[in-house]
Amino acid sequence: MDEKYNGLKIESKWQKFWQETGLNKTDSKSGKPKFYCLEMFPYPSGKIHMGHIRNYVIGDVITRYKRMRGFNVLHPMGWDAFGLPAENAAINSGTHPYKWTHENIEYMKAQINKIGCSYDWDREVTTCTPEYYKWNQWFFIQMLKRGLAYKKNSYVNWCSKCATVLANEQVIDTQCWRCDTVVEQKELEQWFFKITAYADELLAACDTLNGWPQHVVAMQRNWIGKSRGVEMDFPVDGSDLKIKIFTTRPDTLFGATFVCVAPIHPIADIIMDDKNALNDVKSFYGNEEEKRGVFTGKYVVNPMNNEKIPIYAANFVLMDYGTGAIMSVPAHDQRDFDFAKKYSLPIREVIVREKDAAVSTELTEAYEGEGYLINSGQFTGLDNKTAIEKIGKFLELASVGMVVTNYKLRDWGISRQRYWGTPIPVVYCKSCGVVSVKDEDLPVILPDNVSLKGMGGSPLSGVSDFLNTTCPTCGSNARRETDTMDTFVDSSWYFVRYCSEKDAAEPLNKANIDTFMPVDQYIGGVEHAVLHLLYSRFFSRVLRDIGIISCDEPFENLLTQGMVCKETLKCNEHGWLFPDETRNGNCIHCNSPVIRGRTEKMSKSKKNLVTPDEITGKYGADTARVFSLFAAPPEKDIEWSHQGVEGAYRFLNRLWNLLYTYADKLKTITVTPDKLSGKLVRKTHQTIKKVTGSIERDYHFNTAIASLMELLNEMSAFKPADMADYASLKFAFKSMTLLLSPFAPHLCEELWVSLGDSGKSVFLAQWPDFDEIAAKEEEIELVVQIGGKVRAKMMIPADSNDETVKAAALSHDKIRDYITGKKIKQVHIVKGRLVNIVLENG
Numbered sequence: 001m002d003e004k005y006n007g008l009k010i011e012s013k014w015q016k017f018w019q020e021t022g023l024n025k026t027d028s029k030s031g032k033p034k035f036y037c038l039e040m041f042p043y044p045s046g047k048i049h050m051g052h053i054r055n056y057v058i059g060d061v062i063t064r065y066k067r068m069r070g071f072n073v074l075h076p077m078g079w080d081a082f083g084l085p086a087e088n089a090a091i092n093s094g095t096h097p098y099k100w101t102h103e104n105i106e107y108m109k110a111q112i113n114k115i116g117c118s119y120d121w122d123r124e125v126t127t128c129t130p131e132y133y134k135w136n137q138w139f140f141i142q143m144l145k146r147g148l149a150y151k152k153n154s155y156v157n158w159c160s161k162c163a164t165v166l167a168n169e170q171v172i173d174t175q176c177w178r179c180d181t182v183v184e185q186k187e188l189e190q191w192f193f194k195i196t197a198y199a200d201e202l203l204a205a206c207d208t209l210n211g212w213p214q215h216v217v218a219m220q221r222n223w224i225g226k227s228r229g230v231e232m233d234f235p236v237d238g239s240d241l242k243i244k245i246f247t248t249r250p251d252t253l254f255g256a257t258f259v260c261v262a263p264i265h266p267i268a269d270i271i272m273d274d275k276n277a278l279n280d281v282k283s284f285y286g287n288e289e290e291k292r293g294v295f296t297g298k299y300v301v302n303p304m305n306n307e308k309i310p311i312y313a314a315n316f317v318l319m320d321y322g323t324g325a326i327m328s329v330p331a332h333d334q335r336d337f338d339f340a341k342k343y344s345l346p347i348r349e350v351i352v353r354e355k356d357a358a359v360s361t362e363l364t365e366a367y368e369g370e371g372y373l374i375n376s377g378q379f380t381g382l383d384n385k386t387a388i389e390k391i392g393k394f395l396e397l398a399s400v401g402m403v404v405t406n407y408k409l410r411d412w413g414i415s416r417q418r419y420w421g422t423p424i425p426v427v428y429c430k431s432c433g434v435v436s437v438k439d440e441d442l443p444v445i446l447p448d449n450v451s452l453k454g455m456g457g458s459p460l461s462g463v464s465d466f467l468n469t470t471c472p473t474c475g476s477n478a479r480r481e482t483d484t485m486d487t488f489v490d491s492s493w494y495f496v497r498y499c500s501e502k503d504a505a506e507p508l509n510k511a512n513i514d515t516f517m518p519v520d521q522y523i524g525g526v527e528h529a530v531l532h533l534l535y536s537r538f539f540s541r542v543l544r545d546i547g548i549i550s551c552d553e554p555f556e557n558l559l560t561q562g563m564v565c566k567e568t569l570k571c572n573e574h575g576w577l578f579p580d581e582t583r584n585g586n587c588i589h590c591n592s593p594v595i596r597g598r599t600e601k602m603s604k605s606k607k608n609l610v611t612p613d614e615i616t617g618k619y620g621a622d623t624a625r626v627f628s629l630f631a632a633p634p635e636k637d638i639e640w641s642h643q644g645v646e647g648a649y650r651f652l653n654r655l656w657n658l659l660y661t662y663a664d665k666l667k668t669i670t671v672t673p674d675k676l677s678g679k680l681v682r683k684t685h686q687t688i689k690k691v692t693g694s695i696e697r698d699y700h701f702n703t704a705i706a707s708l709m710e711l712l713n714e715m716s717a718f719k720p721a722d723m724a725d726y727a728s729l730k731f732a733f734k735s736m737t738l739l740l741s742p743f744a745p746h747l748c749e750e751l752w753v754s755l756g757d758s759g760k761s762v763f764l765a766q767w768p769d770f771d772e773i774a775a776k777e778e779e780i781e782l783v784v785q786i787g788g789k790v791r792a793k794m795m796i797p798a799d800s801n802d803e804t805v806k807a808a809a810l811s812h813d814k815i816r817d818y819i820t821g822k823k824i825k826q827v828h829i830v831k832g833r834l835v836n837i838v839l840e841n842g
């Protein structure tokens with residue numbers, strides 16, 4: 001052991017050691033219970049940021065801890081490697097996406113390895129490789145066979161100047177990212193996955209996601225958005241046309257004072273002559289901030305009361321939900337209320353809070369709550385829940401309506417008119433139509449001789465030797481599909497691929513998958529709380545139905561980690577500033593005072609980024625790890641602070657220095673824990689208990705580290721006098737090293753060697769057990785007096801404070817009898833000896 005702690009020097013050594021000795025590898029056939037620990041894999045953008053680091057370090061601590069607890073842990077890592085940034089880099093700088101991506105992966109992998117994460121790289125997944133995306137294609141074909149993949153028309157963003165389809169990310173404030181042309185909507189035929197076929201199951205299973213943060217489960221439920229309501233026809237006055245509306249509130253039918261259709265509803269064009277006015281509303285379609293509408297000039301008849309009410313085209317009515325048309329009840333729906341106020345339409349109350357209550361003289365807002373019906377013909381007086389059922393039935397009997405269930409969830413559009421993605425494995429044949437590529441011809445390889453100038457439709461349509469092929473069925477000339485898949489497809493099943501090794505003969509071996517799935521602990525950012533998780537839950541069910549996996553839910557437990565934040569600096573003139581753009585509190589460009597801004601998520605644009613290299617390069621990975629784990633529990637945001645990093649670094653140094661002073665002496669001592677006693681031994685047992693508890697209880701690593709810091713204080717204060725003391729100290733050091741090892745793995749390997757009795761990696765050792773009795777506080781005997789007479793004796797923890805001593809004395813069995821019904825004047829405590837209770841009048 002060197003005299004001075006040097007993180008950099010020891011870290012690369014141990015990282016190499018772990019790789020070479022296969023310590024991070026997972027054996028699919030191990031007899032131990034399995035634990036699958038997974039962090040969301042990164043997009044290889046080129047740089048690892050502190051958010052990644054925090055994510056991986058949390059996963060690594062769990063992994064190392066579980067291994068020491070005897071689990072066979074699967075802890076893999078890979079790359080979500082298809083996607084737009086690589087393609088944009090190609091368009092902008094001419095680097096091929098393949099080259100760009102692979103260089104980034106190499107670089108990032110080195111960065112990840114530098115923080116000492118124990119990944120089994122033999123299972124590395126890179127989604128842009130044919131070995132991987134072959135399976136995207138195979139799943140697609142399976143889904144096509146089952147009617148779970150289909151084509152329909154849908155809109156894409158189109159830049160007429162560049163003559164290209166734009167991804168949503170390439171549309172900036174309604175304009176093309178490259179040429180600022182206003183983006184149009186163009187209708188194209190596209191591929192969809194029928195996630196709606198699983199809507200009910202995905203929703204019902206939300207109740208089983210007990211290991212997820214409940215706000216994330218709520219987001220899943222909302223996104224699926226199941227609602228039961230009524231679809232009913234309103235005949236258009238003076239014509240044969242009908243408008244079908246969807247409502248969840250048929251109980252308010254007597255309060256409908258107008259009907260609204262989406263401006264892009266086909267009927268709007270039919271019934272409305274003033275196209276300019278209609279187009280104006282269309283241009284505000286879906287705009288959440290402003291409600292806009294226009295009277296169409298026509299009326300419908302409310303089939304319930306035969307009342308004639310006007311039809312409006314309104315921007316807030318969406319075409320792809322329900323029927324694209326609604327009945328508007330301003331008294332009981334706030335949006336309708338706002339609309340009615342704006343266009344001076346009548347507002348009629350039909351629900352009141354108390355039975356038979358009078359209507360309000362003037363409503364200032366909609367009443368959306370429960371209540372009783374008024375002004376509602378034969379249904380007047382019913383409570384509204386009953387009325388919903390009765391009116392639903394009534395409408396069905398009268399054949400004007402039907403009770404239906406609607407979902408907000410839409411089928412998943414997976415077609416992308418992009419290059420850097422998985423080719424969709426179908427061909428178009430003049431005689432056979434849409435034909436899937438045969439399994440034995442998979443993968444359909446993404447060609448690399450493509451010109452990426454950012455012009456035209458799908459880049460693949462310009463590659464003639466890709467485009468032109470023969471039909472798998474009839475052999476005549478055919479054309480390949482040139483769309484590629486949404487990259488969310490890649491990330492919807494990568495965790496299944498990890499269950500077998502990279503070069504496995506059977507990449508989706510069922511036995512391997514059944515060994516490891518489901519993921520026991522998934523860790524990632526809350527920004528994926530809806531889509532990625534929902535798509536993965538959907539894919540898992542499809543894979544289950546195909547027979548690939550056996551579980552329903554892919555992720556047993558989910559931890560959404562908080563963000564890494566830092567203070568921002570700003571100059572009125574020069575905007576955000578890097579710390580080194582300031583001097584003595586002033587901007588170096590203009591010398592005006594720097595404004596210390598809010599603490600915000602680290603980002604390049606706010607110039608408050610700290611790179612992992614800065615920290616690992618200066619202090620070493622263990623400091624970076626301990627700081628990021630100590631700053632807050634994993635689910636909370638952490639604020640980056642230089643003092644915090646320094647504090648973590650000091651802690652590790654103190655531990656190192658302390659062991660250095662004792663190392664030679666301790667090396668030769670053997671420890672038999674159950675023969676030891678004393679304050680330090682007790683503290684050690686208590687620390688084992690606390691650290692284990694903090695990890696088991698929601699991974700509260702911050703309190704675990706705090707307990708270790710406390711133990712170190714006690715160890716520093718300890719002055720060993722004899723061999724027994726040295727044995728106690730060694731026990732404390734060994735326990736400290738084991739407990740700290742998931743957090744600061746490199747340092748602890750080094751300490752473990754210096755403690756000297758195994759010569760093996762600390763990670764091959766068992767997690768320490770504590771002894772409940774040994775962990776118990778030392779107790780002392782106190783005399784309890786009443787008015788100076790000894791009445792009882794009691795045992796109490798030696799370092800109890802006065803409050804505790806007083807409470808214990810007053811609640812003592814023997815004392816209670818003397819004091820019940822009496823007033824206590826004073827309680828006098830002589831530390832370590834006695835408690836005297838002085839009673840009033842006594």
Ligand code: ANZ
Nearest residue numbers: 227246247248249252317318321322324326329332333
């Ligand atoms: C009349 C009514 C009265 C409504 C009332 C609400 C309150 P959820 O629960 O989300 O399914 N709606 C229906 N289709 C719509 C569309 N395409 N665009 C915009 N709004 C639409 O909401 C269903 C309610 O949202 C429906 O019930 C309808 O307004 C509106 F006191 O009908 B309701």
Ligand code: ZN
Nearest residue numbers: 159162176179
């Ligand atoms: Zn453009």
